Amino acid sequence: MKNYFDKFPDSYLESSRRRIQTPSAFARSAFFYVQETGYLKLRESHVASRKNLESYLVVLVLSGSGVLMYDGILYELQKGSCFFIDCMVPYYHQSSETDPWELIWVHFNGSSSREYYQYFAANSAPAFLPADFDTLRQKLTGLLDLNENSDFQTEINSARLIVDILSILLQDITESREEKYPGRLKMTEVKKYLDEHYTEKFSLDELSERFFLSKYHLSREFHLYYGTTLNQYVISRRLTQAKKLLRFSALTLEEIARGCGFYDASYLNRQFKNSEGITASEFRKKWKN
Structure with missing residues (x-):
């Protein structure tokens, strides 16, 4: 199966993969659903830039480093960094030229995505260091593996994993806020x-x-x-x-x-x-x- 990185074939390792999905009408109306999920390991720096995209994006940096520009603010990312953004807002992310990164991500939408994101954004910067990196990586990897298929069972289980991922993010920022809060x-x-x-x-x-x-x-x-x-x-x-x-x-x-x-x-x-x-x-x- 093609990995859909043809625009820059010399920039990534062959282990990189991307899965694009079109949700069923029922999944679109009732579930969190995957639009795209993937894994990327770069050989050299690469820039991804988008805006006005009806999607929410969670990215976990597995190795390497780079930057995220989101809503006019630049965030430095390293191994272990994660970011969660609303892709309607202009953004770009770029890998370091000297330390190309390895990423796993999911673009998703549906259900109460907006409400989850709004709560997150009200309590955290878009980029942060998750406390439970290993569990988050496991959930994102499981979601990518699951989406090798395209059927209703995949949609059901994808919705469950997206909830797991969002729960990890919200729990992480809540615990962090409580630890740092002076009162x-x-x-x-x-x-x-x-x-x-x-x-x-x-x-x-x-x-x-x-x-x-x-x-x-x-x-x-x-x-x-x-x-x-x-x-x-x-x-x-x-x-x-x-x-x-x-x-x-x-x-x-x-x-x-x-x-x-x-x-x-x-x-x-x-x-x-x-x-x-x-x-x-x-x-x-x-x-x-």
Whole structure:
């Protein structure tokens, strides 16, 4: 099978390979799907440049070095580097002339690709050093090997592997952010307190006094660290407890509301409607054993 590197045949080793896929209509509508996946080992420097491409790209540098220019910023890449980008944004990547690189990559789209990317981009630079290089390499290699075939089973398993790859990337940046974040211990204390007292009346004034932080600083830092507001977090905890009681107890709505911090059934129903699209009573009926 051709490897589709014919534009620069003298630049790469014969072990290089590329697989291009056209997803089925169902895969395009329901799955993450592969557009292209490949492995490249260069003999000499090479530039790849694109823009306005409806694709997301994950590249892992297996050896060698080079650069990525993305959204007007230059990033230096080395063995172990990874980058995750939206290919609608102009970019190019170029291998070093003295240390040509070895890459494995996947172009993909579909499902919630945009949402995954937006979360990643909000929390990380496009290029970074993944903590679990070996697992990421294994997943990308498995995806490339899998796409030697083109059938529905390949699409199903490719979607699973893309989720695995994205999960590794998001977990990596989340753990890195937590380790580097200077206020993590204080925010951990705040969250622990809320977990233990979410059924009680919530007061930002009382919380800021308890932890010796201004209301603005406390609200901003909690949202930065956990990705949700203090109020949203408390409501989520209350709703989760209410769901358990609605399903597995004989308590009335009023009793559940008071026990979870909603104080009356009307407020409980409003919060359920906002979160679940149905009232607490409807939730109980639908999930009744």
